Amino acid sequence: MTDTTGLVALKVERTGRIAEVTLLGPSKGNAMGPDFWRELPLVFAELDADPEVRAIVLTGSGGNFSYGLDLPAMMGDWAPLLAADALAGPRTTFMKEIRRLQDSVNAVANCRTPVVAAVSGWCIGGGVDVIAAADVRVASADAKFSVREAKVAIVADLGSLQRLAGIIGEGHLRELALTGKDIDAARAEKIGLVNDVHADQEAALAAARELAGEMAANPPLVLQGIKDVLSLNTDRQVADGLRYVSTWNAAFLPSKDLTEAVQAFMERRKPDFKGE
Template sequence: MTDTADKLPDLVSLAVERTGPIARVTLLGPGKGNAMGPDFWRELPIVFRALDADPAVRAIVLTGSGKNFSYGLDLPAMMGAWAPLLAGDALAGPRTEFLREIRVLQESVTAVAECRTPVIAAVSGWCIGGGVDVIAAADVRLASADAKFSVREAKVAIVADLGSLQRLSGIIGEGHLRELALTGKDIDAARAEKIGLVNDIHDDQEAVLAAAEEMANEIAGNPPLVVQGVKEVLSLTTERQVTDGLRYVSTWNAAFLPSKDLQEAVQAFLERRAPEFTGE
């Protein structure tokens, strides 16, 4: 355990450990495939703000436990916040509360992007939806050969609203982002490297973690205030655009997310069948 970890509250969805100047943050679930439920969204900003405030931590490696980085949003666990919208014709009250909920989740991911300490994501297995939102907020992404990525929200009748649509254009370019977001398709590690989503591919999970820690140590050997300055300068323009985009998409979804297609997507997910969308 690190000094930072000792000061953190008991965590359910994340584990934090430190070796010298490097902190490792590991997604734990508890949902299948490290799916992101209420505990994750509550704990993510707590952890990254604590690491940001710890001068002994000079780089962070972010990874997933088990075979996968994350299956993304834990739909069953998060349905409580959506229930008033799915119940029928939601008026201003439920929509305003849902807008607040979206922005709370957005702030959780933004805590990763705003962390002054560089963050390297080491991805193995599946990285879906919210998982892509989170790694898009990291500074560098590395993958194992078995990694697979998907901006899948369109397939479940959702406009992605936690940062991938805002941050990925500067990482992979507008054309690749539009393809991934409009199709909801899965891509493998080789395609992810080709379009710039990840910097390098490594043989397996052990190898990608070793590579991430090697890079983290290289960063940690540089003057920490200069490293923070580099992040600040690089983020000046992009984060301003991201902030505007996040506010817009949260308002859009509070207004337009409730639909028969969303109800169908949720029902099909629970019944483990293909949805049939009607544009209603």
């Protein structure tokens, strides 16, 4: 039986063979702070090990899936590691921190139980990383998606650049990643980021539950086998890509542009990047 006591950023509920994982925040827009990154791999490991759970629905509370990484909450610990004059020690520590967050998202992708993401409202940055790790995605008509890291002087490093090419194609991925633009649910459906778009949040969640129920009715070991076979050609490529980007960001992420991005975010103004 899954033990979900003591959770802060996530809520887990069971209905028959379906587990529902809901992002709670506690930051605005379910932004992903320290509690989220600690709890996500624990929850999915528990669900993966629970034979009574045959499918998982992943969604967000309130009107949004997630605003993505909670920069103010995370930057306190990261600031010394991102100093322009940081030597090998701090940079190695930061690389390990990136890989810890990657492992959190990997827990969703590596879960042997099928995962259906139901997205409403904003799904930004880390939110896209997480839904890219799910097996299937559905959305409400008000959903908006953004691989926004470029706008905050970051190379996306938690899985979007590695997983989305196989979902939406490399051309669409390059457009989203290089522009950092927002797209609506209709565009997301057109490019294959989501399978279906529904009228509102309630309808999208109902559709995700129905889809999870269809999966849960099938033999569980067969579902595990399907996921294992489908991931055969991508697991190594994703793992290599994650390892490379963590090393890249540990070396090159500290920059004046990153500092400018954080300051502009805090001051609610448009950043002025200099390429430094």
